[in-house]
Amino acid sequence: MAAKRPAALELLAAALAELPGIGPVSSERLAYHLLEVPKHEALALAHAIQRAREEICVCSLCANLDQSDPCWVCADTTREQGTILVVESPRELLAFEASGYRGLYHVLQGRIAPLEEIGESDLTIASLVKRVQGQSGLEVCIATDPDLEGEASAELIRERLAGSGVKVTRIARGVPAGATIAQVQHTILSDAFEGRRPLD
Structure with a gap:
């Protein structure tokens, strides 16, 4: 047998x-x-x-994971309200927190990955577009990973925010190609944010 x-x-x-x-x-x-x-x-x-x-629930404002809604970031009224940093997951959010960033976030809950059948509807891009409507002077800084999927996600976000009146930027290239945001040293993330560039 x-x-x-x-x-x-x-x-x-x-x-x-x-x-x-x-x-x-x-x-x-x-x-x-x-x-x-x-x-x-x-x-x-x-x-x-x-x-x-x-x-644990998903924050209705930024899609972060927390035990309360709004999450601990969105509930903090002392944070800089003029910048929204777009990250792929809560892990990247925590990495940027450790780097000293004190603005707002928007968590995509993933990234565009056709081979894994992950598309725009699987991410929180639509809620980001809705969130920034009518907020002139706001900056949305995209901090997706510097790989094909991350760049594709960044480009799609740029397209969806075109004409919204918000300033769209991308973190600098200080993050090594092939590395994930969550793996990068905090000082490098801080420099990457400070050196962010406009996306035309």
């Missing part, structure tokens, strides 16, 4: 394989690990996942 794993183990491994960067071998290793650790540790992980899914 052929070797067979329990159905519950197969289900766990398959669920883990859906996570980014986790392939079949890694998912199997993680599944066995979760069954080998003390039961309370595995259940603590399950509880943490459940709690995060139940308590």
Whole structure:
């Protein structure tokens, strides 16, 4: 008779394989690990996942993730209100926070990626356009990653904001090509923002 794993183990491994960067071998290793650790540790992980899914929401203003709406950034009235920094995810938001930026944000919740079937409707570009309507003098600085998908996202945002009356800029090229915003040192991000350039 052929070797067979329990159905519950197969289900766990398959669920883990859906996570980014986790392939079949890694998912199997993680599944066995979760069954080998003390039961309370595995259940603590399950509880943490459940709690995060139940308590964390998307900010209705900027699409950041937080336990309140509006999020902690949008609720802070002391922040600079004249600039909105557009980032791909909350991870990049935190990276720019650490760099000293104190303006507003707009989180795209992804980026244009045709090979992954991620298009404009999957992002929060429409809500960004609606958010800036009628706000003359506002600057929207695009801080997507410096790769093909990030540049495509930046160009689409520029097109959608054309004629809106807002100033559209792009962070400087200080961010190394191929690197992600979340991986870059805080001083480099600060310099990239300070050296931002207009998008014509």
